Amino acid sequence: xxxxxxxxxxxxxxAEAVAREKMIDPELVIEAMEESLARAxxxxxxxxxxxxxSIHRKTGVATFxxxxxxxxxxxxxxxxxxxxxxxxxxxxAAQGKDLIVVSGVKEVFDPExxxxxxxxxxxxxxxxxxxxxxxxxxxxxxxxxxQTNDELVDQxxxxxxxxxxxxxxxxxxxxxxxxxxxxxxxxxxxxxxxxIINGVVKREEYGNVIVDIGRGEGVLRRNxxxxxxxxxxxxxxxxxxxxxxRETRGPQIFLSRTAPEFMAELFKMEVPEIYDGIIxxxxxxxxxxxxxxIAVISYDNSIDPVGACVGMRGSRVQAVVNELQGEKIDIIxxxxxxxxxxxxxxxxxxxxxxxxxxxxxxxxxxxxxxQLSLAIGRRGQNVRLASQLTGLDIDIMTEAEESERRxxxxxxxxxxxxxxxxxxxxxxxxxxxxxxxxxxxxAYVEQDELLVIDGFDEDTAEELQTRAREYLEEQARKAxxxxxxxxxxxxxxxxxxxxxxxxxxLAEDGVKTLEDFATCADWELAxxxxxxxxxxxxxxxxxxxxxxxxxxxxxxxxxxxxxxxWVTPEELLADTSAEEAAVEEEDAQA
Numbered sequence: 001x002x003x004x005x006x007x008x009x010x011x012x013x014x015a016e017a018v019a020r021e022k023m024i025d026p027e028l029v030i031e032a033m034e035e036s037l038a039r040a041x042x043x044x045x046x047x048x049x050x051x052x053x054s055i056h057r058k059t060g061v062a063t064f065x066x067x068x069x070x071x072x073x074x075x076x077x078x079x080x081x082x083x084x085x086x087x088x089x090x091x092x093a094a095q096g097k098d099l100i101v102v103s104g105v106k107e108v109f110d111p112e113x114x115x116x117x118x119x120x121x122x123x124x125x126x127x128x129x130x131x132x133x134x135x136x137x138x139x140x141x142x143x144x145x146x147q148t149n150d151e152l153v154d155q156x157x158x159x160x161x162x163x164x165x166x167x168x169x170x171x172x173x174x175x176x177x178x179x180x181x182x183x184x185x186x187x188x189x190x191x192x193x194x195x196i197i198n199g200v201v202k203r204e205e206y207g208n209v210i211v212d213i214g215r216g217e218g219v220l221r222r223n224x225x226x227x228x229x230x231x232x233x234x235x236x237x238x239x240x241x242x243x244x245x246r247e248t249r250g251p252q253i254f255l256s257r258t259a260p261e262f263m264a265e266l267f268k269m270e271v272p273e274i275y276d277g278i279i280x281x282x283x284x285x286x287x288x289x290x291x292x293x294i295a296v297i298s299y300d301n302s303i304d305p306v307g308a309c310v311g312m313r314g315s316r317v318q319a320v321v322n323e324l325q326g327e328k329i330d331i332i333x334x335x336x337x338x339x340x341x342x343x344x345x346x347x348x349x350x351x352x353x354x355x356x357x358x359x360x361x362x363x364x365x366x367x368x369x370x371q372l373s374l375a376i377g378r379r380g381q382n383v384r385l386a387s388q389l390t391g392l393d394i395d396i397m398t399e400a401e402e403s404e405r406r407x408x409x410x411x412x413x414x415x416x417x418x419x420x421x422x423x424x425x426x427x428x429x430x431x432x433x434x435x436x437x438x439x440x441x442x443a444y445v446e447q448d449e450l451l452v453i454d455g456f457d458e459d460t461a462e463e464l465q466t467r468a469r470e471y472l473e474e475q476a477r478k479a480x481x482x483x484x485x486x487x488x489x490x491x492x493x494x495x496x497x498x499x500x501x502x503x504x505x506l507a508e509d510g511v512k513t514l515e516d517f518a519t520c521a522d523w524e525l526a527x528x529x530x531x532x533x534x535x536x537x538x539x540x541x542x543x544x545x546x547x548x549x550x551x552x553x554x555x556x557x558x559x560x561x562x563x564x565x566w567v568t569p570e571e572l573l574a575d576t577s578a579e580e581a582a583v584e585e586e587d588a589q590a
Contacts, residue, residue, distance in 0.1 A: 030055055032177060037062060045156065048080035064158050070150040088146035178250075185216045186251035190244045196265045197255075201235040211237055216253055224256040226289040226325050238323065240265060257324075260284035263292060266323055270316045271309055273298075279305045282334040285388035292327055293345060293385045295334040306331045330385075338390065339363070345386040349375035352399055362393040369398045413437060421467050430455070443468035476500040483507045492517055495563070497556050502543055509542045518560040525553035 016026050037053040041064055045051055050067040071082040083091070146152075199211035199218060207222035209231050220239055231237060239255035240262035256262060264281045273279040279298050286292040298305035309331045310317050317329055335341040339354040342363055353366035367375045375396055376383050387394045397405075410432055417428035420439055430453050436442055442450075443465055450461035479500035480493070486507035491514040493503060511517050526548050527541030543553065561567045 029177060030057070032175075034062075037064070041156070046080055048078045050081040051156070062158065064156045065153050066156050068152045070146050070148055070152070072148060083152070085146050085148065088150065088152055091152060182246075182250040186244065186246050188215060189241065189251065189253055193241050193244045194261065194265075196238060196240055196262070196269070198236065198238050199255075201231045201233055201237055203233060204231065209237075211239065211255060213253065216251070218253040218255040220255040220257065224254075224258050226257050226327075228289055228325055229257070258286065258288035260286050260292075263294065263320065263324065263329075266320045267294065267309060267316075270311070270319050273303060273305075273308045278303060279308055283389045283391075285385040286327070287381055287385060289325055289327055291330070291381055291385065292324075293330045293332055293389050295332045295341070295345070295389055297334040306333055332389070338392065342386065342390050342392065342394070345389045346375055346382065349382065351375075353402070356392075362395065363390075364395045364397070366397055366399055366402045369400055372396065372398050417442075420471050421464060423464070439468050439472060443472055479504040487512045489513045495560060497559070499546070502546055502548075505542055505545075511542070514560055514564060518557060518564055518566060520553075520557055522550050522553040522557060525556070526550045 016029075034053045034055055037055075038051050041051040041053065042049060045066070050069075052065050052067055054063045054065070055061070056063070068081055068083050068088075070085050070088050073084045076082045076084070197213050197218070199213040202210045202212050202217065204210070209220040209225065211218045211220055218239065218241070220237070224242070239257055240259050241253060242256040242259055242261075243254040245252045245254070261284070263286060264284050267281060268274045271279065274281060274296075278300050279296055281294060281296055283295040284292065285294075294309075296305040296309055298308070308316075317331065321327060321329060330347060332341075332344045332347065335344065339356050342354060342365065343351045346365065346367075349367060349371045351365055351367055355364040355366075356362075365375070374382070377385075383394055383396055410429075413432045413436075414425060414428045416439075417423060417431050417436075418425055421428070421442070431442065434453055436445075445465075447458070447461050447465070450456055450464065451458065476499065480503065483493070483500065483503040483506075486504070488503055488507045489512060492498070492506070492512065495514055495517070498506070506512070506517065511520065520542075523539055523541065525541050525543045527544035528539045528550065530537050530539055541548070541553070548556075558567065562569055
């Protein structure tokens with residue numbers, strides 16, 4: 001079948017029909033047809049030839065052309081699609097007057113130099129005498145010799161498309177249409193990630209539910225379903241678009257009904273104040289199908305965020321509960337003060353005392369003995385959700401357990417003072433009762449703070465401080481001797497900011513020179529926390545037991561690098577200024 005014998009308008013009609021059915025641009029379908037016809041022509045004329053097909057957008061006439069590019073002789077790879085400038089000149093001369101030159105401009109980007117080069121392109125086209133006369137009248141230059149990157153374009157006869165060629169062309173068109181349809185789907189849904197969509201259940205495959213969401217299909221995986229839910233074909237379903245990915249088999253749209261964001265979006269639909277931005281959802285924690293906690297804050301003092309989310313007689317929250325298959329929801333007022341927020345998050349349990357460790361991002365909660373089971377919840381559900389909501393690791397203990405721990409600490413500190421200061425137990429207990437926890441506090445505190453203790457006079461206070469200092473000096477001397485035995489060099493001993501005990505700890509860890517110390521990371525000295533498989537894991541620091549913070553560790557390391565000469569003071573000052581500017585910018589955005 002020759003392409004010229006077919007109804008030429010049928011190509012355009014077919015392209016429009018396919019484009020309407022697949023909801024894509026008709027231009028993409030026509031371009032696919034052009035490519036398929038070009039492939040068929042290459043199978044007829046030779047695969048190395050540069051055959052191009054152009055379908056007229058109004059008449060449907062398909063024009064087959066052969067293109068040969070003018071290329072330097074040493075760069076030619078195939079003479080079927082390339083030719084030298086001399087050969088191009090001979091071809092022009094042989095064609096005679098039926099050849100004209102059409103000028104254009106082409107821009108080529110060089111990734112190595114990151115520059116663009118613009119040069120003139122001339123296309124040599126076989127035309128009718130009328131077209132030649134018109135082109136010459138418009139000032140087209142016919143006598144310009146061919147140059148590199150010029151293209152010689154001449155028409156070739158349309159091909160006879162046999163059964164195999166027609167089938168190949170059909171496959172090319174279908175492939176291009178599928179690619180265009182996938183691109184359209186991805187572009188449509190990629191910006192809808194993070195929103196709720198309504199769909200119809202089509203089928204279930206291996207526990208995963210395939211959902212018809214209009215112009216595409218979504219997948220509700222087994223682990224994204226609420227446990228008690230089951231679906232049948234044609235059931236209507238509301239889901240949260242969790243992710244949209246571009247994959248080889250087409251865009252994959254992943255849905256969820258267990259994501260915390262799904263609950264947040266449901267409240268946004270039910271509570272106008274959230275949609276308008278008057279109330280903000282700060283955090284959500286869910287045990288899908290069982291229980292959830294949601295923290296809200298109001299930016300209008302006249303509006304109660306909890307009451308607005310509950311609604312008249314619980315109508316608003318009940319609508320969300322019904323959608324989530326009866327999931328119980330605790331609505332909690334959010335507070336910037338983390339201990340206060342945690343007390344709210346542990347409702348309905350009552351909290352007696354809260355101790356926050358900001359560095360470890362852990363919080364210790366003391367509850368009355370009878371409230372322990374309520375605070376923990378069934379299978380630890382209540383404390384687990386509170387931990388997810390606040391982002392803190394929570395340790396819960398009863399008042400009795402906390403009292404036992406305080407007593408154990410009291411005894412431990414009392415024995416430490418008895419052994420190090422050589423005093424009786426009563427005097428040591430007085431020190432602990434007044435809040436002294438370490439020997440350093442006794443040795444270097446203002447003497448007036450010791451004199452406020454009942455029964456302490458100036459002689460007693462001075463004697464205690466003298467004993468404390470002598471003991472500390474003796475411990476420092478032993479630590480320094482031990483560090484030198486382990487091979488610590490004078491460069492590290494003389495470095496300001498490290499105590500003898502710190503030097504001993506560093507030496508035991510293999511840090512013996514100032515260069516060794518300068519290569520350390522701040523967390524290696526001060527310690528820190530790492531998240532592994534969703535759980536926070538403690539990283540022990542060499543100097544952590546000396547209460548060295550991350551900031552102090554970083555300052556020590558940078559000072560060592562300046563002393564060695566790895567960094568100049570000017571560079572250190574510039575880095576510090578840049579970090580401070582970045583912090584200020586983050587604070588301003590917040």
